[in-house]
Amino acid sequence: xxxxxxxxxxxxxxxxxxxxxxxxxxxxxxxxxxxxxxxxxxxxxxxxxxxxxxxxxxxxxxxxxxxxxxxxxxxxxxxxxxxxxxxxxxxxxxxxxxxxxxxxxxxxxxxxxxxxxxxxxxxxxxxxxxxxxxxxxxxxxxxxx
Numbered sequence: 001x002x003x004x005x006x007x008x009x010x011x012x013x014x015x016x017x018x019x020x021x022x023x024x025x026x027x028x029x030x031x032x033x034x035x036x037x038x039x040x041x042x043x044x045x046x047x048x049x050x051x052x053x054x055x056x057x058x059x060x061x062x063x064x065x066x067x068x069x070x071x072x073x074x075x076x077x078x079x080x081x082x083x084x085x086x087x088x089x090x091x092x093x094x095x096x097x098x099x100x101x102x103x104x105x106x107x108x109x110x111x112x113x114x115x116x117x118x119x120x121x122x123x124x125x126x127x128x129x130x131x132x133x134x135x136x137x138x139x140x141x142x143x144x145x
């Protein structure tokens with residue numbers, strides 16, 4: 001399906017770090033550490049599908065640039081289960097994205113949160129960080145994430 005949406009041109013980079021608290025379905029408060037490089041406002045672009053499998057640590061610039069092109073200048077979300085926000089500036093620095101945001105999903109409760117699911121589903125590009133892959137399965141399997 002091809003849809004055409006408005007395009008937003010980013011003229012200046014904005015780096016923000018913050019935490020947010022979400023109300024879980026159980027009523028408990030859960031937190032996710034976020035960091036955003038670029039424009040924090042959502043942009044919707046005409047993306048094309050694609051998957052890049054990268055292993056061995058870090059990013060591969062050519063693969064990241066390919067994913068950025070597929071995102072058509074949209075918003076990238078880096079998903080981790082124990083990581084840092086170090087990917088943000090590296091990926092954003094390659095150019096061509098509205099923003100790069102890291103969301104650290106460290107529990108099943110957080111993985112099943114509507115706000116977290118919305119952040120993921122509104123991304124034009126997803127990057128799943130490395131590390132202990134069993135954490136992703138344990139936290140994310142069977143949740144909205």
